[in-house]
Amino acid sequence: MIIRNTLLSAALLTVMAAPAFAAPHERNAFIHDYDANHDGEVTQAEFDAGRTARFKATDANGDGWLSDAEYLAEFEPRLDARLAKSTKSAEDKLSDRQREVRQTHVRFGVLDKDKDGKMTKAEYDASGARAFAQQDKDKNGKISDADAVVERAEASTKPASN
């Protein structure tokens, strides 16, 4: 049990630390996923519509909430597509996959605020709102390349963290 808790804490730390390291890639993925009219910006309305559609698609059995299994099933094809493009060795890919699957379970546990094993739309939206706010560096209510410019300016005034 102690070992398991240590592993979970380590995985949790990785999840919490991830956005700071993965930001540029994450913004591109964000724009790719939610920019419905392809003008290079994600507005709040596009984001809300995209999240609602993704929640519905993830809720495979249509009971109005996401189980851990549904949440993982939505993520796995994207993970496998990404790994398929990677030039890493099969062994590294396998360990990456295991780590990301583990992190997805941990993330589910974190987002399931009341710990009832069900991720409601409200819990899902809370996480989406945090992600949007985190990406919207210039606070204009849209995600675009302008946010990347602000982020690079911020990064250059700070000592390198990695």
Ligand SMILES: [Ca+2]
């Ligand atoms: Ca469900």
Ligand SMILES: [Ca+2]
């Ligand atoms: Ca819940």
Ligand SMILES: [Ca+2]
């Ligand atoms: Ca912005």
